[in-house]
Amino acid sequence: MNRKHPATGPLTVTVFVFPGVRLLDVTGPIEVFTTANEFGGCYQVQIASEDGTEVITSAGTRLSADLSAHDVQEPCDILLIPGGPEWETMIKDDALVDTVRHLHAKSHCTASVCTGAFLLAAAGLLNGRRAATHWRHSRQLASRFPSVQVQPDAIFVRDGQVMTSAGVSAGIDLSLALVEDHYGAQVARSVAKDMVVFMQRPGGQSQFSVRSRTPHTRQEMLRRVLDAVAEDPGANHTLTAMARRAGISVRHMTRLFDDEVGTTPARYVEQVRLEAAQVLLETGDDPMPAVARRTGFGSAESLRRAFVRHLGVTPGAFRTSFRTTGMHTTDPASAPTAP
Incomplete structure (x- = not known):
């Protein structure tokens, strides 16, 4: 989704979580969208897991889910796929990859944070697209998925309805870009100042x-x-x-x-x-x-x-x-x- 105009109604953000997900990949973007609501935005954020139960993050923190992936209603305005340190295990989990593919089909915009790009690639969603991931893993993404045009120095990349971002905190940059698309630069700037981060680092x-x-x-x-x-x-x-x-x-x-x-x-x-x-x-x-x-x-x-x-x-x-x-x-x- 790339509106370039202020949104006219509530926008649904679905964050998909799974065992071993990195905590900041989840909470950073959520903080951006919920803070935007204080400055004129209207985001409805929901956390989905495969079966609707809580997951344990890579930091050992428990995250509750609001619903299961199959209960997500379409259309979902933004689907956010975070990453995790065990990306090699993630992409071998056929059920996890299928769920990402299923959620993408219901969404106007699919965005990944850090190694979440590997899940998008494994689901075939980055074929022929430009993409970013954590700098440490750029070569692995390019070698494992040759059809992906990896941009190793980018903080985030937008290619059609799919967005990918670099490591961890870059999910905040990506989310701020979406807020600017939906509600304009002033709202995004207010969020960045409130969170004490660069609007565009x-x-x-x-x-x-x-x-x-x-x-x-x-x-x-x-x-x-x-x-x-x-x-x-x-x-x-x-x-x-x-x-x-x-x-x-x-x-x-x-x-x-x-x-x-x-x-x-x-x-x-x-x-x-x-x-x-x-x-x-x-x-x-x-x-x-x-x-x-x-x-x-x-x-x-x-x-x-x-x-x-x-x-x-x-x-x-x-x-x-x-x-x-x-x-x-x-x-x-x-x-x-x-x-």
């Missing part, structure tokens, strides 16, 4: 903060272009390539960026690439040439020039400044602020 290759600052475009083809840049900053995003991707002229593409985004195509692409490089420098140890290649700058020198021009520091100096989380900062004025 500056991490991964699909959710950079420059994207959250970009006005919501009314042009679907332009939104697809913007999403493509954010999902893979290192790809070919020349003005000609973007215009061809959208099926419009170069002049029309330039005009759309000016009218809808408030900047030029080249400047927008550079901003996304710069933030992608910042994330890689904050979180990894890749050498500068590799960071430059992955983010579309091409060379370490081009990366250095962009950093100096926009941030006033070299990539090396930037990386050094992010070797601490700031948790032990004693000066309150210098502590990081909540989003």
Whole structure:
């Protein structure tokens, strides 16, 4: 489901749980949807298990179910499939996989969290689709299910009526995106602030903060272009390539960026690439040439020039400044602020 307009009535969210499910995969999204109800949303959340009985999570916590999977009424607006650490056992459970397939048939939108993507893949729901999962398991997902187009750096991926997200807390990001689809950016922003999380965290290759600052475009083809840049900053995003991707002229593409985004195509692409490089420098140890290649700058020198021009520091100096989380900062004025 990808409404792009405010919902007009209550929306049903069914969270499917099973023995060994990861607790935060369940509770994180539930918290987003129930908090949204405090700011104008209208979600009805229900927890379903195979037979309607409680399950024990991977943390040893008991989770009660509201109903059995076969008692779920259609249409279900959102079906959420969480993951669990024992994903190899999960995908060999034919009954579990059949239940996921059965619930998907009743749902407008099916979304997975973390290794829940393996259940969707085992049920054949990701065949030919792009998908995300926990970075640690991306290679296993790709090797076990070759028909799935795994996006290893994405926080979440939307492909038609199916959404998949990265590890654990990324289920919150995915849920916030759904809230924005249903009730608009302001409601989603209010939920993010209330939960003290990023509305669109500056991490991964699909959710950079420059994207959250970009006005919501009314042009679907332009939104697809913007999403493509954010999902893979290192790809070919020349003005000609973007215009061809959208099926419009170069002049029309330039005009759309000016009218809808408030900047030029080249400047927008550079901003996304710069933030992608910042994330890689904050979180990894890749050498500068590799960071430059992955983010579309091409060379370490081009990366250095962009950093100096926009941030006033070299990539090396930037990386050094992010070797601490700031948790032990004693000066309150210098502590990081909540989003």
